[in-house]
Amino acid sequence: MRKKIQIVRHVVQLIFFILLVLVVVGTVCSFQIGGFQFTEPLGAIQVLMGGSIFFTPEKLYILLATSAILVTVTVLIGRAWCAWACPVMTFNEFIEYIMKRLRYKPVAERGKKKIELGEVRFATLAGVVAAAGISKTPAWCNVCPIGAICRTRSSGLLVAGAEMLILGVVFSANMYEKRFFCKYLCPVGGLLILLGKISSLIIPRASEKCTGCKACEYICPEGIPLFRNPDMSKCTKCLVCYSNCPYGAVKIDVI
Amino acid sequence: MITGMSYKSDETHRAQKSRRKFIYSVFTFLGLTAFISVLSTFRNRAVLRPPGALSEYEFSSRCISCGRCVDVCPTNGIKLSGLLDSGLGTPVLEGYCAVYLELIEPDPEKNLKFKFSEGKGTPCLRCIDACPTGALMKIPVKEIKIGSAIINRNTCLAWRGEPCLRCFAVCPFNAVTISEGRGPVVIRDVCTGCSQCVYVCPTTPKSIVVQPHPDYALRYRYRWRIGEGA
Known part of the structure; x- marks a missing residue:
């Protein structure tokens, strides 16, 4: 059961990847399936910073309503988007799997002193919003890997040189530390963390069986020391701790 | 004593560590802000945008390059420009715009028939409906200004005395007329830049090309702001 939940998660990820990258009209940034419309909140924030949308209220309301979907989900169950739906996380986990099969160990895990970046993603988030305000354009969208991974289809798969360049950078960052982009740089992740500060529907916790072996801190993609009952807003609800705790000491608090 | 020192x-x-993190x-904040702000200035380009695009300034201030217009276009005419060419992932019109549902496959005969039954056409303009941020705005079909066509008289078959005039037949807006009974001429004010004439032109390279409007930066800026266009 504990291991199976990861298979369920990977299936969900795959479904979302196929949906978002190949099937839907649009990309993650904004898409439509039937009558369902979705906009990515960071894109919406950048457009709002651009300012000109306030001249056309009808489009403004649609934008706010469609971007409220992910905001609501995140406020309720936290940053689950990252580990269950985001195509970049799926891509990174796939790379991670391949590296594991090839017996390649990321540089940061080789026991040497690694650079501790801390919470740079809030700085990227602030930078994205500031740049959108300064340049009056959704400036982040130019380089966003989440958009790039979806745009590869629209601009013709492998011919899309720049998209491949961006993904290549994200890919090589994985060689240094697994899920480097998601862990340190992603401004969308930063935004979802801020939104998910108040969420408390699904939270992994250490139960009485916990021996404090610190395995969870090592296993967790976000490096959350679960045995200390820390702040869980960073948690992506990937439940890797739940599946891999050697003592089965992680319980999931639902409400 | 020693433990105290080690604690200190x-x-x-x-x-030190937290200062380094700060x-x-x-540095990330400043670097990223500067980099993507400078990068996004390359967005304002004289390129052919999908129909209904606002002024280049407003278009690029709203377009989040989500690609919905690309996916709904029935002629596959809209493409997302690559990061390294102009436009930074924003959509450009590479093929042609059907404008009316009836003209999704342009063909001189079909278009001639269509023109006789003028006023009955159903506008396609799905890209405008798909756009989530209003980078493409709903404007009357006749107001659309993607660019305007230019004819190269040196290579145009009609101007060289051969029978052709396919652009004249295909133009849904009657923007191509025959000058002095010799060859086609584009009325730039009427031309919307839908590029259907480019699609049917038989010569290689094309003798008729659509160029971005010279004041592309101001395409609709004033008009839609005072509420006429929307």
Whole structure:
């Protein structure tokens, strides 16, 4: 059961990847399936910073309503988007799997002193919003890997040189530390963390069986020391701790 | 005594670490802000945008390059420009715009028939409906200004005395007329730049090309602001 939940998660990820990258009209940034419309909140924030949308209220309301979907989900169950739906996380986990099969160990895990970046993603988030305000354009969208991974289809798969360049950078960052982009740089992740500060529907916790072996801190993609009952807003609800705790000491608090 | 000292040095170490993290954050913030702000200035280009695009300034201030217009276009005419060419992932009109549902496959005969039954056409303009941020705005079909066509008289078959005039037949807006009974001429004010004439032109390279409007930066800026266009 504990291991199976990861298979369920990977299936969900795959479904979302196929949906978002190949099937839907649009990309993650904004898409439509039937009558369902979705906009990515960071894109919406950048457009709002651009300012000109306030001249056309009808489009403004649609934008706010469609971007409220992910905001609501995140406020309720936290940053689950990252580990269950985001195509970049799926891509990174796939790379991670391949590296594991090839017996390649990321540089940061080789026991040497690694650079501790801390919470740079809030700085990227602030930078994205500031740049959108300064340049009056959704400036982040130019380089966003989440958009790039979806745009590869629209601009013709492998011919899309720049998209491949961006993904290549994200890919090589994985060689240094697994899920480097998601862990340190992603401004969308930063935004979802801020939104998910108040969420408390699904939270992994250490139960009485916990021996404090610190395995969870090592296993967790976000490096959350679960045995200390820390702040869980960073948690992506990937439940890797739940599946891999050697003592089965992680319980999931639902409400 | 010794433990006290080690505790102190531990604290300074931690303070150093957090200071270093703060410096990383500041550098990331400044670097990223500067980089993507400068990068996005390359967005304002004289390129052919999908129909209904606002002024280039407003278009690029709203387009989040989500690609919905690309996916709904029935002629596959809209493409997302690559990062390294102009436009930074924003959509450009590479093929042709059907404008009316009836003209999704342009063909001189079909278009001639269509023109006789004028006023009955159903506008396609799905890209405008798909756009989530209003980078493409709903405007009357006749107001659309993607660009305007230019004819190269040196290579145009009609101007060289051969029978052709396919652009004249295909133009849904009657923007191509025959000058002095010799060859086609584009009325630039009427031309919307839908590029259907480019699609049917038989010569290689094409003798008729659509160029971005010279004041592309101001395409609709004033008009839609005072509420006429929308």
